Amino acid sequence: MILDISLGLESERSTALPFVWLAIVFLLALPQTVSLKELTLYRLAHYEALGSLYGSPTTLIDMELATVNSTTNLARKCLIAPLEILGINLFTELVERNIGAMVVMIPDELSKLGIHARDRWLELETQLLTPDVPIPVYFAPSEQHQWRQVYEGVKANELIHASPFSFGYLRFVSTQYNHALRTVSTQGVQSPALLKNVTLLNLQGSLGGENKNPTITLSANIDTFCSSPLQCYGYRACGGVASLLAIASLFSRLYADEQSRPDYNILFLLTLGGGSNLNFISLKKAIESPEKLKTSYLHVHSKFSISLDDLGGERLYAHFVKTPNEGTFGASFVNRLEANMKIGVVSEDREVSVVTRKVNKLSFDNQAWPHEQFYLSRVVGTTLSSNSEADSPLSHSVLDREGGYSEDYLYENTQAIAETLAQIIFNSKQDNITYLKGTHSIDRSYLKAIHKFIYKYPRPIQALGSHNVLIKTLKDWLSAASTEFDFAKIEINTREDGSYEFYDELQLITEVSKVKPPIFDLMLFLVVLLYLGVIGGCMYWVREWVNKRKRKEKYN
Amino acid sequence: MTFFYFVSSGAVTFAPCLFLWRLTPLADSPFLYRFLTVGAIYIITQFSKFLLIATFFPEYDILTHNFVFIQEFFKCTMYIVELIGMEIALLYFSHKFDYRVLTVGSSWATCQAIASKLLPLWFGGRSYEFSWDVIVLALRSNVELVLMLSTVYLIFIIINSKRYANQSLYSISLLFLITYYPLLISYIGIIKSVSQLMLLIAEFLFSTSVAAGTYLLYSRSLIKV
Structure with a gap:
């Protein structure tokens, strides 16, 4: 009832209708979302050599971030992990858990990397440079310290183990965020183009x-x-x-x-x-x-x-x-x-x-x-x-x-x-x-x-x-x-040398945003409805009260 | 933030204004013409206010986050122009119909919500990232609505000071408070760096107390508004 009235759908008083239409036009024209944190990601080497495709053809992703500690379902989420914990076993396990993509954070000081961590990573990197890598892999540059903050943020928000119906979960939902990662092509293309002028x-x-x-x-x-x-x-x-x-x-x-x-x-x-x-x-x-x-x-x-x-x-x-x-x-x-x-x-x-x-x-x-x-x-x-x-x-x-x-x-x-x-x-x-x-x-x-x-x-x-x-x-x-110097550009003869083709979009702009889980949307909506209902009810009551007073005055 | 939040916060901002027209005695009168008239006065008032600011304070910088007392004081003083605008609107409607305080107050508040809140909500809604600021902004416009209705009633008392002779001093002092309370709010906000939510609560407390004071004045005068 209240909603109907507030939207101006009440038949006899349709003076608010133009505004409603205006609002609808505005809402339909709502442009693409923008975010606050724009970071750089590098893509896994993507090229074709001797008939095999290396790297992932997927460049653009829009996924929620998760860490390896996450107890929730990792399916179609983008895993963010520091290089030092990654290894071939973990990678296989994650792929089995159906992760959608992976962001590898390269550490600041590689000399501090332990020998075991280094060997683990080298083994995985060799694997990543073979033709069949099942998911897109990205690298977060060590110069951008914001990636570390993002990682810490994601990790902190995964600590909750409360049941979805408890008060703790409610508090968690209202104060914590999920992190969403979205990669944007620098050249506005959907899939990476072939590089034509590799010299x-x-x-x-x-x-x-x-x-x-x-x-x-x-x-x-x-x-x-x-x-x-x-x-x-x-x-x-x-x-x-x-x-x-x-x-x-x-x-x-x-x-x-x-x-x-x-x-x-x-x-x-x-x-x-x-x-x-x-x-x-x-x-x-x-x-x-x-x-x-x-x-x-x-x-x-x-x-x-x-x-x-x-x-x-x-x-x-x-x-x-x-x-x-x-x-x-x-x-x-x-x-x-x-x-x-x-x-x-x-x-x-x-x-x-x-x-x-x-x-x-x-x-x-x-x-x-x-x-x-x-x-x-x-x-x-x-x-x-x-x-x-x-x-x-x-x-x-x-x-x-x-x-x-x-x-x-x-x-x-x-x-x-x-x-x-x-x-x-x-x-x-x-x-x-x-x-x-x-x-x-x-x-x-x-x-x-x-x-x-x-x-x-x-x-x-x-x-x-x-x-x-x-x-x-x-x-x-x-x-x-x-004493004598010369240089020559070389053209690849595909027949003799085999074909080599390289793809563009090695560097991507990435938007990392804090978003709320869907249950929060629902909660917020219910709270807003309740709030507006109370206000509308009060006003309705005032109106009735004034009308009653008017009627009294008339009788008097 | 997504489209969903935009709808939610937009509803919080504008629905109370809509309720005022629909669920109060205003519903029994044609409001669009009156709303547009008040809107025109609002626009003219804002223009004159900006002209005055640009004339006397050409170096006034909106984007600075420092608390400069003179600037803030001047900004608050400029609210008097708006009070004059409200007075003109009230005078324009005087003796034409009942509930002019409600009409002018709700229309003025709606105009202000459209002018000052629609764009921030719009950009907040465009943003991918969730932020409480947008919802706080929407709630603030409700607080401002309450304050606006009180303000217009207080001006009404001053206009009809012959009838409410004993009340005009109270109302002038309340208007003075309303004019200069943003000084305190921005002082707390900038110097003490209090969160937006706490500022909102402070504004809410202030508005409700002003509204209570105004209601006391109203209930003492037995004359119909």
């Missing part, structure tokens, strides 16, 4: 450049690969690039003087897209079809290739296809390198181990190390790495950050490699002569600065290109350190 690049600089002289090639790969592309800072992974540039800078000074110029050419090769995740496409192109580059003739005389991987370990592993025989270039390189590493001041019992792995020439995507690409083009080579096995999980992880990694080892190893190179190209017969001393040695601060600079940029192949600041700077540095 693969080779930067090539050389010293010497005499046609008749043999060439030693040094190569390193710039881009990194991990589960969250825009957070692939790759601290270990960029050690190779840094030491290559430091060596180039040192040797350019040695080659500048005509008298000290040795009878060797050195070729420096920086590849973008020459990693194992892309099946070494750039490297392969640089070796197999170098026509485009000015320095390409050097490959013809290539005598030995050294690929630099992560160089920050106490031990170095020299990876070969076959164990180098005594007297060969490879064997003498390893021996000299080991001898030079022992000169270093950090530790005396450091050594180089030779690891061999046979190459399957027929298999298309089964190559693990860059030197295998050189081998396929009949260039003997080695890969220097502090990992004994290819694709160690840590080098393809979001955990590859600063901390837990000694700068000293990188410097010592770079110095040892440079010294070995110097001994070889200056044709030293004696083992104990040190060529690179004083100002003619690797500049420690320069190496550190380059390393820090490269580390500042996340380097997934999707985000780099020839116009990227980092790539431009690397170009400048390498061209300054070499």
Whole structure:
């Protein structure tokens, strides 16, 4: 009755009707909701490689947040969890509990992460980088401390175990909130678009450049690969690039003087897209079809290739296809390198181990190390790495950050490699002569600065290109350190190289809002009805009372 | 917040005004014309108020959260313009019909609710996030409705001071209180940073006591309003 009247539906008095219509028009035009907290989320790597789809095609979600401690039904909820508690067992269990999505919070200081937590996560991350990940996974950046607040908020609101009919639950419902998470596309699209202009690049600089002289090639790969592309800072992974540039800078000074110029050419090769995740496409192109580059003739005389991987370990592993025989270039390189590493001041019992792995020439995507690409083009080579096995999980992880990694080892190893190179190209017969001393040695601060600079940029192949600041700077540095410099963009030939397609929307805007459970809506509505009923009743009573008084007056 | 909360808080804000027109003796009279007339006076009053503020206090900053006594005092004083507007509305309707206090009071309060509450409720309703502020805002408009009815009756007494000679001093002092109580409220709100809910309770207590005082005046005068 009261409602009817208040809505102006009473037939004889319809003067309020225009207002009701106006109100209805306004309500229908109620625009989309907006929220208060806008945060950033990164998506799991989403790409197609060799016919399989990696990552989740779902980008936009609108779900309630929950933590692993939640006792309620997790179905179609978005789980938020710090990286340190996640592991493959928990993940499988959560997927069985039907969670809708997962937000992984990357911790502030990765060095404080326990070894068990780290290994657990690395195992899960390897799993996340396989084709069949059942749910969308997102990464919350560590810089945004609000994520921690959100997590604490979600956790605090899950503590209640009261029955839905008790007073405690009532109080809980009126004072606590659920958290809802909604991701919004930055470009206003429903599903992520294919990235059209992913550039693969080779930067090539050389010293010497005499046609008749043999060439030693040094190569390193710039881009990194991990589960969250825009957070692939790759601290270990960029050690190779840094030491290559430091060596180039040192040797350019040695080659500048005509008298000290040795009878060797050195070729420096920086590849973008020459990693194992892309099946070494750039490297392969640089070796197999170098026509485009000015320095390409050097490959013809290539005598030995050294690929630099992560160089920050106490031990170095020299990876070969076959164990180098005594007297060969490879064997003498390893021996000299080991001898030079022992000169270093950090530790005396450091050594180089030779690891061999046979190459399957027929298999298309089964190559693990860059030197295998050189081998396929009949260039003997080695890969220097502090990992004994290819694709160690840590080098393809979001955990590859600063901390837990000694700068000293990188410097010592770079110095040892440079010294070995110097001994070889200056044709030293004696083992104990040190060529690179004083100002003619690797500049420690320069190496550190380059390393820090490269580390500042996340380097997934999707985000780099020839116009990227980092790539431009690397170009400048390498061209300054070499007598001849050239670079070439690489096109992927889908037939030979396999198809690689990358998807956009790596970064999403996320709205986190505090919302009330549906039971609260109902309660609020009932309370409002009661309140209005009381007010309306009072007014009705006043009216009756006034009418009664009027009638009395009339009789009087 | 969702659409649902928008409807709930909108109902709390506007339903009492609607009830006033529908469930009180006002229901027996055509109200739309009167409401629009009062609305026009309300708009003109607000314009003149803003003009005055803009003229005398060009640097007045609405967004500052500091308590500046002069500013707040001036803002409260400007309420006198609104009182004059209500008086004009009362005079406009004088001797035309009964219940003009109720008509002017409810219309003025409705206009104020539309002008000052509709947009915040609208944006609160658009927001995805739940917040008690919107519901507090809706309840505040009810408190203001009570206060407005008392204010209009007090002005009515002053206009007809010949008839209520012994009451006009009381009513002037009550109007003075009504004019300057926001000073206290904003002082508590800003300096002591009291929550919105406590402020609402304070306003409610103030309004009910003013309404009780007004009712005492009303019950002493046996003349029909």
